[in-house]
Every structure is written in structure tokens, then in C-alpha cells.
Amino acid sequence: MKEIKRIALLTSGGDAPGMNSAVRAVVFSAMKAGIEVVGVYRGYEGLIDWETKVLTLDDVRNINNQGGTILFTSRSERFLNKKYREIAAQNLRENNIDAVVAVGGDGTLRGAVEFRKEGVNYILIPGTIDRDVACTEYTLGFDTAANTAMEAIDRIRDSSVSHGRCSVVEVMGRKRGYIALWAGMGTSADAIVLPEKWDGSYDNITDAIKRRHADGRNSYLVVVAEGVTDAQALADTIREKTGIESRVSVLGYIQRGGQPSAKDRMYASLMGAYSIEILLQGRQNRIVAIKNDRLIDYDIEEAININNNQLDSFQYELSLMLQE
Ligand code: F6P
Numbered sequence: 574m575k576e577i578k579r580i581a582l583l584t585s586g587g588d589a590p591g592m593n594s595a596v597r598a599v600v601f602s603a604m605k606a607g608i609e610v611v612g613v614y615r616g617y618e619g620l621i622d623w624e625t626k627v628l629t630l631d632d633v634r635n636i637n638n639q640g641g642t643i644l645f646t647s648r649s650e651r652f653l654n655k656k657y658r659e660i661a662a663q664n665l666r667e668n669n670i671d672a673v674v675a676v677g678g679d680g681t682l683r684g685a686v687e688f689r690k691e692g693v694n695y696i697l698i699p700g701t702i703d704r705d706v707a708c709t710e711y712t713l714g715f716d717t718a719a720n721t722a723m724e725a726i727d728r729i730r731d732s733s734v735s736h737g738r739c740s741v742v743e744v745m746g747r748k749r750g751y752i753a754l755w756a757g758m759g760t761s762a763d764a765i766v767l768p769e770k771w772d773g774s775y776d777n778i779t780d781a782i783k784r785r786h787a788d789g790r791n792s793y794l795v796v797v798a799e800g801v802t803d804a805q806a807l808a809d810t811i812r813e814k815t816g817i818e819s820r821v822s823v824l825g826y827i828q829r830g831g832q833p834s835a836k837d838r839m840y841a842s843l844m845g846a847y848s849i850e851i852l853l854q855g856r857q858n859r860i861v862a863i864k865n866d867r868l869i870d871y872d873i874e875e876a877i878n879i880n881n882n883q884l885d886s887f888q889y890e891l892s893l894m895l896q897e
Contacts (some may be wrong), residue, residue: 574855577671579609582628584642585616585649585677589700589714590828591837593643594638595676598845599698600633606853613668615645617684620661623668637838640717640830642676652684662691674848676841678712679747679777682860683770689858695841696851697860697873698844702829705749707746709862713844715751716836718828722756729822730760730794739782739793739811739819743804745828747776750798750884752828757796758892765892766797766807769884775807779814781847781896784833786815793817822880843868 576803580600584592596612600704603610612628613619632836635679636643645688665673672694675681677703685695722743722744733740746752757765763785764778782793795811797804808819831839843862849858859870871879 574662575671577608577852578610579669580672580674581611581613581620581625581670581851581871582644582674583613583616583619583676584644584646584700585681587648587673587701588641588646589712590640590717590829590831590833591713591841592641592676592700593633594833594841595698595700595713596642596644596655597636600628600630600840600847601768602607602846604630604847606849608849608852611668612644616647616675617649617661618647619645619658619819620664620796621649621651623664625668630833638832640832648680649684653771655687656856658688660693662688662693665693670681672696672852674852676713678703679705682706682877685860686877687860689808689873693814694856694857695800695873696840696848698848699860699862700841701753702745703749704751705747706858706860706876708876708879709864711840711863713837713841714829714833717831718745719752719755719759720834721828721831722733722752722824723759725824725827726756726762726794726796727762730792733794733820734792736818736840737791737819739795739808739815741795741797741804741808741811741819741821743799743821743823745798745824746798747800748882753796753798754884754888754892758888758895760794760796761895762796763896764795766795766801767884767889768798768801769882770889771801774821775810775814778807779811782811782815782817790863813825
């Protein structure tokens with residue numbers, strides 16, 4: 574078993590609240606075990622250009638409360654190309670790096686699977702607000718993002734109620750509806766439009782609003798996950814079919830920023846420490862995951878083949894009942 578003396582640490586893909594706590598826990602745990610941590614800036618881009626700094630405890634001591642990532646991040650087009658992955662692997666060899674620890678989402682995992690072919694030992698911590706890494710029940714940043722979306726929607730609702738309007742609010746999530754489901758249920762939305770459940774028709778939404786309008790209600794809230802449908806087209810249809818003035822708000826990057834919640838700081842710290850534990854046990858190419866609220870890990874190749882694009886069915890059914 575090769576002793577781990579030096580690791581590279583990076584964050585990749587969309588930044589997520591909690592990434593800094595993961596970085597902090599990796600550095601603390603590694604240094605305690607006598608492992609040097611080389612921080613790589615801008616994710617895979619920094620691996621290719623070897624933009625790095627040896628991290629000290631002072632670099633990471635007080636970063637738990639910071640949003641974003643102190644290591645910066647990127648969506649690297651170049652890393653999709655084998656030529657650049659080879660350059661990155663060569664950089665790692667030349668700098669005596671025994672393993673890479675990365676914090677990132679689905680795209681980062683796909684990159685990891687390819688990178689492993691260059692002989693790199695790769696440990697991934699799932700960090701993305703979308704909660705779209707199928708092998709884990711939790712990804713860092715989701716809790717903070719869902720809370721940020723919920724608080725923003727609460728404010729939008731105040732205005733919507735005052736004016737007697739329908740607010741259509743678009744939230745992030747890429748192909749997953751968890752932010753929409755949690756923020757929508759938390760704000761008593763009248764309809765939540767989810768990628769996993771979308772049937773392509775606005776009829777259910779407009780019919781429900783008409784029914785409630787007939788019962789005397791005068792303001793409505795529809796939460797829609799990005800990419801499912803055009804939020805403006807939905808608002809226009811609601812106005813045409815119900816006569817109710819409808820306005821769109823796209824929450825956008827506000828959902829990715831801000832101070833991480835206690836849950837994100839705690840889970841990030843646990844996952845960061847666990848990633849070093851995996852390396853100390855001599856295991857290779859793993860992704861850290863949460864199952865039944867416990868830390869586990871999967872082989873990254875196995876993880877990529879896990880298909881779980883369903884929402885929690887109890888949460889979903891409950892959200893429907895609560896829309897009545
Ligand atoms: O990080 C996840 C995410 O915020 C998705 O919800 C969204 O679709 C995407 O990233 C936006 O990516 P970018 O920062 O590249 O615009």
C-alpha cells in the first residue's frame with residue numbers, strides 16, 4: 574500500500590455553500606495525519622495550469638462561515654479533452670501528488686471517472702446545490718440553497734398577496750426538482766413544477782388557480798424548477814386562462830451564495846474528514862456519500878452507474894396534498 578504523503582485539493586463545478594467547510598476539514602484532517610495539502614485553484618483548470626498553493630491551517634482556520642469557495646472553481650471545457658487530462662496527470666506526477674480530493678457535483682464525478690484512467694487516485698466529496706448526485710442522499714449546499722430560495726419566495730409572496738397577483742418563481746436545480754420541491758412546499762406554493770414529474774401541460778396549474786379563484790382566493794404562487802418549461806410562457810398562460818395578473822421572478826445565482834447553514838457546515842466537515850480517512854485506509858477512487866444519515870462511500874465507477882432520478886415519493890405526494 575502506497576503511503577499518502579501529499580494530496581491535491583480542489584473544488585469544481587458550480588460553487589456550493591459548505592465547500593469551504595469541506596476544504597477546512599480536509600486540511601485539518603490531512604495535516605493531523607502528516608499529509609501535505611496542495612490547494613489547486615479554479616478546479617480542473619488549475620490542475621491543467623498547475624495553479625496551486627500549499628495550504629496551511631491559517632489559510633483555512635476561519636472559513637466555515639464564507640459562501641463560495643476559497644479555492645475558486647470552474648467548469649473546465651479543456652478537461653473534457655483527454656490531451657488536457659494527460660497534462661493534469663503529468664502535473665500531479667511531477668509534483669509528487671499521491672491523490673486528489675475534489676468537492677463537486679455530477680460533472681465533477683464524470684470528470685473523475687475519466688481522470689482515473691490516467692492512473693490518478695481520486696476521492697470525491699459531493700458538493701452541489703442541485704442534490705443531483707444519484708449515489709448520495711445529500712450533496713453539500715442543498716440545505717443553504719433551499720433555505721435561501723424559500724426566504725426569497727416568502728418575500729415575493731408578500732408582494733404578490735398585496736397586489737392580488739400570481740407569482741411564478743423559477744429556482745435552480747438543473748435536472749432535479751429538489752430545490753423547487755423544498756422551497757415550494759416551505760412557502761405553501763399553489764403549484765410546484767418539477768422536472769421529474771412534468772407532463773408538458775399547464776392545464777392542471779391553470780385549472781387549480783381558477784378553482785381557487787372561484788373560492789375567493791386572490792393571490793397565487795407557482796414555483797418552477799429551471800429548465801422544465803419557460804417561466805414567462807407559464808405566467809402568460811396563467812394570465813390568459815385565468816385573467817389574473819402574473820409576474821415572473823428568476824432567483825438565479827442568489828441561491829448559490831451566502832453563509833452556509835449549520836447542516837452544510839457539519840456535513841461538509843464530516844465528509845472532508847471522511848475523505849482523508851478513506852485515503853489512510855489505503856482505498857482508492859471513492860466518492861463519499863450519505864445513506865440513512867450515515868457516511869458511506871462508493872467506487873466512483875459504480876457511483877456513476879447508479880440511476881436514481883426519482884424524487885422522494887413521500888415528500889412529493891405530501892407536497893401535492895398540501896397544494897389543495
Ligand atoms: O451548480 C448548480 C447550478 O447552479 C445549477 O442549478 C444551474 O443549472 C447551473 O449550476 C448554472 O451553472 P453556471 O454557473 O455555469 O451558470
